[in-house]
Amino acid sequence: MLFDRWSDLGRVLLVGGAAYVALVLMLRLSGPRTLSKLNAFDLVVTVALGSTLATVLLSSDVSLAEGLLAFAVLIGLQFLVTWTSVRWRGFNKLVKSEPVMLVHQGRLLPLAMRRARVVEDEVRSVLREQGVARLEEVEAVVLETDGSMSVIRQHDAPSETLSRMRAPDSELAPFH
CATH class of the missing domain: 1.20.1270 (Substrate Binding Domain Of Dnak; Chain:A; Domain 2)
Known part of the structure; x- marks a missing residue:
């Protein structure tokens, strides 16, 4: 009809x-x-x-x-x-999740990635989108609360940020 x-x-x-x-x-x-x-x-x-x-x-x-x-x-x-x-x-x-560090100082954090249900290919895809050729060039990749990933390159991170940013005590710890 x-x-x-x-x-x-x-x-x-x-x-x-x-x-x-x-x-x-x-x-x-x-x-x-x-x-x-x-x-x-x-x-x-x-x-x-x-x-x-x-x-x-x-x-x-x-x-x-x-x-x-x-x-x-x-x-x-x-x-x-x-x-x-x-x-x-x-x-x-x-009501909101916390950001989670997935990569720290060029190293994937497998436990954090598993807990966040993110696979390595997704992280590498985000790196390619940001023009990053090698994981070693990255200071951190953070899974944000909205599901996007932020990439902080080693040369882009100010020294004060680098001194405050440390590897999580546990790979499952949220990034702050």
Whole structure:
């Protein structure tokens, strides 16, 4: 079936446009942190916002007002979680992972890589993307909280950073 009624198509256009504009405005008002690089919590909120938008668009059982309230609840909860995590370190640890050092002074850290579920090929791929030919050129590779990897070359790391950066006592220790 192509469609049931013209009024259903009109509803999708009207409610969809209004919901889209409202969502964009709410996200702009909530600040850039709402959809920053994604950690697990951010991903859940982003998927929930998309699902809510789809439901508002396609389900005549959900009114525009209910959809807008759902957007506000999700964005409000995201704001509350980020606000709390900035002010309370324990809460931050609860909702976010910590960075993990995967390479230190040109050496892969196999236990840390296994615990982080990262294979050597992934690390070497990131090194190639950064133009690093040899592992020995790297001071550190850190798996960041958003899942990306940061590469610190030996010649790029300032001496004060190098003196503070040390091999973890245990390969499983997070990088700070």
